[in-house]
Amino acid sequence: MTEQMDAGLVAEQIAATPGALSEPADGQEMGRGRRRKEDPKLLTGQTNWTDNITLPGLLHMAVLRSPMAHAKVLSVDVSAALEVPGVIAAYSGADLADVMGATLPCAWPVTPDMVSPPHTPLAVDTVRYVGDGVAVVVARDRYTAADALEAIAVEYEQLPAVVDMEEALKEGSPLVHESAGTNRTFLFDFPGAGADYAETVAAAGDDAVVVKRRFVQQRLLPTPMEPRAVVVAPIAAADDYTVYSATQIPHILRVMLALTTGIPEHKIRVIAPDVGGGFGCKLNVYAEEVLCLVVAKKLGRPVKWTESRSEHYQATVHGRDQVQDIEIAARKDGTLLGLKVELLADMGAYLQLVTPGVPILGAFMFPAIYKMAAYHFTCTGVFTTKTPTDAYRGAGRPEATFAIERIMDELAHELGRDPMELRKQNWIRHEEFPYDMVAGLTYDSGNYEAATAKAEEMFDLDGLRREQAERRARKDPVQLGIGISTFTEMCGLAPSRVLGSLSYGAGGWEAAQIRMLPTGKVEVTSGATPHGQGHHTAWSQIVADALGVPFEDVEVTTGDTDSSPKGMDTYGSRSLVVGGVAIHKATGKVLEKAKRIAAHLLEANEADVEFDKGAFSVKGSPEASMTIQEVALATFAAHNLPDGMEPTLDSDYVYDPENFSYPHGTHLCAVEIDTETGFTTIRKYVCVDDIGKIVNPVIVEGQVHGGLAQGIAQALYEEAVYDDDGNLTTGTLVDYLVPAAPDLPHFETGRTETPATSNPLGVKGVGEAGTIASTPAVMNAVVDALRPFGVRDVRMPATPERVWRAIHGSDAERAAAGTIAYGGASTSTTAATQEQM
Amino acid sequence: MIPAEFDYLAPDTVADAVAALAADEDAKVLAGGQSLIPVLRLRLSYPTQLVDLRKVQELRGVRDDGDALVIGAMTRHSDVVADPLVQQHAALVAAATATVADPAVRHRGTFGGALAHADPAGDLAAVALALDAELVAEGPGGRRSIAAADFFQDYLQTALSPDELLVEVRIPKLEGTWSVHYEKFNRVAQAWAIVGVATAVRREGGSIAEARVGLTNMGSTPVRATAVEAALRGVPAEAGAIAEAAQHAAEGTTPPDDLGGKADYRQHLARVLTRRAVATAAGV
Amino acid sequence: MARVRMRVDGVVYEDEVSPRTLLTHHLRDGLGRVGTPIGCDTSNCGSCTVSMDGDSVKSCSVLAVQADGAEITTIQGLADGPEWHPVQKAFREHHGLQCGYCTPGMVMAAVDLLKRNPSPTEDEVRHGIEGNLCRCTGYQNIVKAVLSAASELRGEGAHPGAFSTPPAGVPA
Incomplete structure (x- = not known):
């Protein structure tokens, strides 16, 4: 493994072969599809729940x-x-x-x-x-x-129950917390790092095109x-x-x-x-x-x-539950000017661990991959008499990504532009990285062109557009829709100083310990605590590469404050990009010490000792060499160590990342909509994700699949519904519709590889990417299918009934099925006041 | 979640089961338990006693009874689906039963249990209605036969008295050559039908001689779409004629407004799905 | 209380249970067979699926008294000594599990499916496991695993092309 990646070198690599995948070299663990160490106990019922x-x-x-x-x-x-x-x-x-x-x-x-x-x-x-x-x-x-x-x-x-956010904010509303005197939890105002939104739009005068939408992120049960x-x-x-x-x-x-x-x-x-x-x-x-x-x-x-x-x-906490008023401004030629977002975020009845922070994480994500001069975000937190909300896969970022990717389609429609072309016009070009975003983040790397090109090729975008035109022309009862999501996200939470600036109560570092045992086996402890992700396998691969020991010789321990006493745990797609890097850094400390011991034992100058594939050797004297396992045994014996050296081959490293990680990708979805019943079927789903260097492609693919399933479920199936009295009417799995195997499509996944430059492994997070990207891809496809019927929005989940009413209903019904007015009908407000359908 | 306490009896004969029910008005019959046990776990019901029919051998199996097929009340869904007699003489029963819940539930759930539960969203009641099934009950006074049209009385309510047991279901064999289809519309594989349409169609040459149409979840009981059946009689087996007949599918229905859909949407679905089900059955 | 006798993973047990005892609780709390977990209370999720007299059942929706005299196989009794069932092997090879909570039930459902339908199509596999919810995998690798196990059980060798990436080396 190389040390800190050189940004210039990475840029050169990208320019040479955009997004090309690296193959693991012989004997290298990084990039290898190892089957998981976790599986035997899980597959035989020996798990310790x-x-x-x-x-x-x-x-x-x-x-x-x-x-x-x-x-x-x-x-x-x-x-x-x-x-x-x-x-x-x-x-x-x-x-x-x-x-x-x-x-x-x-x-x-x-x-x-x-x-x-x-x-x-x-x-x-x-x-x-x-x-x-x-x-x-x-x-x-x-x-x-x-x-x-x-x-x-x-x-x-x-x-009285307080179910609806906008009602809760009205003067005279019953109070969830009488002593607080208000149902407003906070008003977070973030003017971005760019120009003033209103001034920017005003300056563009008649050349400015403004599109406004209200999107509802329904409440979900994780x-x-x-x-x-x-x-x-x-x-x-x-x-x-x-x-x-x-x-x-x-x-x-x-x-x-x-x-x-x-x-x-x-x-x-x-x-x-x-x-x-x-x-x-x-x-x-x-x-x-x-x-x-x-x-x-x-x-x-x-x-x-x-x-x-x-x-x-x-x-147990619920997820999402936001109402997003979003406004995007562009010049008539499609160049984005700015974005304004006003959010209502339902806290539920109390603030759990990071309840108020979830929508704030989204604040940084609305501008996504697009260049624009101005951005303004506000968020009002609201108490209601419902189960508290908190983090759910993506936490703030899926909501933001949905809103920007949906409104980009609406803007394209308004401008008469192809939605992909509009994106291409406005996204950050790969040679422009690192790029300072209008939301204040610095994206370290990315190659949206490469991921999109690959996705378009896998998807047969042109062929599907032709079929869509044919179906439209013959008024086929089954209409085809195509949806795009060119997403990025910030994950790998997070640089502690950044968290501090956001008033978060803890840091974002992660801890690792390595112990080399006398027999050359390696014990690793990590503060990142897995719950299905395969940490033990991935960490073993990182350590095996770094120390040159067999994969099988590495044992990973997690999840116990006695044996792995320091940690910040697992969330926000942080395990690999923070915890994995911590482990890599800890191996560096072991190697450094082992090298001093080897040099001492080989009676060589430390500068002349080289390490390769698990063995130390002296430059120019190939016969003078010893394996890292021999060094471990010699350290244990402690008979002949450099003066004053402790007889251990252990290390301890706490890594605080310098930046977030910015995975990105292009997801393309084709849906078929039965316009007679409103039923939506995903015909094809292609995603090309760029998560930089990868440790284990098998685990990565699994994370992407599972993420897609949850994002698609938000688009089409799942919704936590409360009645006016504050009862959860979807209180069991009978009524809360989690998709089973027949309800999900076969996913076609691909990758491009643009290494992160902000960490020495070049890795990015992957745990949430599929969820963040897929919801808008599906919903853009649904709306695209329905455009011939004049439909401009469908509320999530796009149930058959909502889709049917959007197509065939009265203006009022169509407005209720989405969140946009048709004719003289007014839009409804939040999910709770929504006529249930 | 955990059920409240109850007493338990597993009699060997119908007579003993009936006697147990007669002796305790708060007793409940346990057939396959696939609806009852979740209800008990959620503590939505507090029976004093469960009378488990698992040992009553006479309630299991399918037999040919001349002009009718007789399905024992304790015959499991999976056995109904696989039964050659059912496939031959009551293919609509097999088609609908194959869509009930999932394989593991079909290994436990029973034909009689599903009918006696009388959930209008269940898939089998509409089939029993469409096929003019006779439901045979045994009580302290002996056996009686109840027409499907009289059996389903309201949401989760049947013509069975508390001391009666559904013992078997007689399904008249359809005379002539019929083809069948069960069209189930649900949001995800595990969900109950928003609307279901059970159809059997007999063609004579190029026209539909006779049709049976039963609707799932279009009211507090299953519904027989008699207007559709009448409209289909003698019409050409063509898309247009079928579509026209299917326009009557929602007549007289009072479907529920719930999370699955509002009543008017269900009525629309009934028309669309009836058209599709009849067309599929008729091979159009 | 009622007396129940059942053979679980090859061992005969006889116990006094309250009639309301769910089979799943009898297995877990009574017999210590904790390999079968519980994921819901409405018989939807299928995590608790076991084989009862040769049929897959959801053990949370069966009373222990109903299993009197039954032969039960759980995930813990599926392997033949150290030799895993082909479905277990295929789940590992094709990464058909992540957190593993649905896995015992999912594997038992898949074994039951392949017993009845040795050559399922992808669609038949998806419907065959529709009573088992998984929140981690999106089902794709589970479906691959079941198709591969079917092939293996038919004596045709493992299913090729498990992943879009090259095959792994030797599993640990």
Whole structure:
């Protein structure tokens, strides 16, 4: 592996063969499609899910949840529950008030005056969403605990639900948090790093074309297949606690549990055992984690809580739920002038760990890959009586990417231009990198031309356009639509100083440790905590290349604050670009020391010792050589080390990235729409992603597929629906439509390779790219198919009924099916006031 | 989620099962359990006792009874789909049953259980209605036969009294050469039908001699599209004539307004899907 | 309480259970067969799929008492000693799993499908596993894995072209 990539050299490579893929050299792990080390246990049922953990004397906790969206809690009587045989304890919020902490943490105060009301793990006097915890029972088994919940008597005094964001902001609206005096959480105003938007548009005078749209990002339920679970094992006498949790963030959780409960940090060990997916919703600090801990401490016995799916849909954070008013301005020749975005972001009832930060991450992403002079972004956070929102795959960036890619199509339509040509006219050309964006970011690298050219070739864009014209001409009941998404995203969170400037409560570094064992095997610990991504395989490949040891000789440990004590965990497509680079850097420290030892043992000058394929040799004396394994054994023996050297071949590295990572790509989607029923079928999906250098193409392809599935699901299938009383009507998998295998197409994936210049591996993140890119590609295709019918927008998900009404309905129905007025019909506002269809 | 406590009985005979039901008015019959067990887990129902029919051998299987095919109430969906008699004499039953839920659920769910559950979104009730099935119930007073048209009374409600058991379903064999199609419209593979259309068509030369049309999820009970059936009688087996007849599909229906779709959309779908189903069955 | 006897992954167990005990909880909490996880409460997700008397079933929608006398095979009993079932091997070779939570049920559903339909088309595979939700893979590699396993089980060797990238070296 080379050290810091030379930007000039990279640019030369790109110019020579745009986006060409590198093949792994013989014996090289980087780029090789290794089958995963994680798989054997997963495929044979030997996985250690949190709910699998049993301990002697284990008790089961269950949470009684509010059936009302908003109510005063007049009384909670747990006495009858205590009479249920097998019930050990039952507590109301008031009972635990002195131990459960004053509030669950929100780590991202996005403005200095953000309203951040207390969020106790159990409600004490007011419940604010259906699912808000009111009491807990602890029993000897899960069946008894479930029964005992029904014995708890709660008296509520119902208060009005607050379901719609725009209603919530009106004068006189019922308040979610009475003490706050407002439902407005914050107003975040970001004028960008460029010119003033209004002045820029005004200066263009008659040459300015302005297109405005309102897009609704419906609420989504992240739905990892494993619901959450927590087990807390106390050693009461020592006041020591081991917390097992199905979490993405054991390290952050440890800090936050200590801060919330007052139990000293060094007395808490957090373990994330095998975790069955997260997609952002396990990037949090939850009430049940705190409750299990304080109840286990109170009782001095181990306590488990396992979430059911229907409970998960109430008690685990939701995603998206934004209303986007976006305005784009261009000259008549198509040159972009600027972008103005006004966002409403539904926080739900409380601020969870990074709830307010999610829409703010999007603030930097609206200008996407396009050059423009001016940009202005504002976001209003709003409290409603619904389950809190927080990170869901992409977190802020899918919403932004959707809006810009959708409105680019609308602008092209307005200007009578081909949507791809308009993009090409305005995107950053590859020779212009690094490029300072109007949103203040510096994109280090990219080659949108190469990715697009490859995607167009794979897709047969011209052929499909011809077919589309034919279908339109013969008024075929099945119409074809073609959608484009030329996306980029910022991931690999993140340079700590940048996070600091955004008021985020922590840094963005990642930690790695390498230990070479006496027998030459290698132990690696990483703070990045996997939940399905294949870290153990990828990290092994990085280490094997760097140290010249066999892939099989590397063992990776993650997810335990005892054995991998430092970390910032896994989210925001950061594992490889921050955690993987940390590991690479840590191997460098091992090699540096091993080289000194080898030079000492080979009695050579260190400058004359070379390292290649796992062996140190002396320049000019090929016979004088020793393997890194021999060095490891010699270090262990410590018989002959340089003076003062510690007899270890370990290293420890904490890497703080210098920039975000900017993967990009071109996604092309063709849909067929049955205009009689409104049913949409994806006919073809092609994506070419550029994620720089890759460690494992098999894992990369899997990440892309899964990302696409979730992005397509937002476009066509999934929506969390609340009724006017604040009940989640899509509260089980019967009504919340997660696509199964027949519902998704075969994806055609390709890559171009434009190495990142901001990290020594040249890598970029891939975990969220598919999700971010695919939603607008699908929706642009849907709208494209319907343009002959005068349709200009369809609200997500594009259900058959919405599509049908957009085609055939009255002006009012067509307006409701999308978010744009037709004729005299007014557009509706947010998802909640939307007539359900 | 975990069911509340209940007592459990697994009798060997229909008579014992009926006696158990008669003795406890809050008892529920457990057939395949694929609808009931999720309902119990979500604590939407609190039966005192489950009367499990799994040991009652006489309720399983398909037999040829001359002019009718008889499907035992406890015959599993997967067995119905694979049964040669069903394929030969009640192909519409096989076609619709193959779309019920998913393979694992079809390994447990039963023909009688699905009909007795009487969910208008279920795929089989419309078929029973279209084929003039007779549902045979046994109670303390003996057996009685209930026409499908009388069996489905309202949403999740049937003509069975609490102490009666659905024991078998008689499906009259269709005389002559019929072809069938079940058209199911749902948003994702796992979802219930927004609308379903069960059709059987008998052609005579170039025209449609007779047709049966049953609709899924177009009201609180399955619906027989009699106006379509009448309109199809004797018309040429051509797209235009079928389309015209299918325009009657929504007549007299009162479909639900719910997450799956509003009533007017369902009525529109019924017309489109009926046209398609009849055309497919008629080979047009 | 009711007495239930069943053979699970080759071992006979006899226990007293409450009639409301779900088979999946009996397997997990009663018998310690925790290889089969639970992903929902409405029989949609299929994570808990096991084989019961030769048929795939969702063990969260079966009562333990209904399985009295049954022969149950879970993901933990699928391999023949150290030799994995071809479906297990194919899932690994074709990267048909990521977090692995749906995997036990998905593998059992695929095994059941191939028993009934040894030569499925891609569409038949997709419908054959429609009762099993996966949130990680987008299903594409699962479908590839099942097609490959079908080929293997028919004695035609593994399915070629697992990935758009060159094949890997020797699996670890």
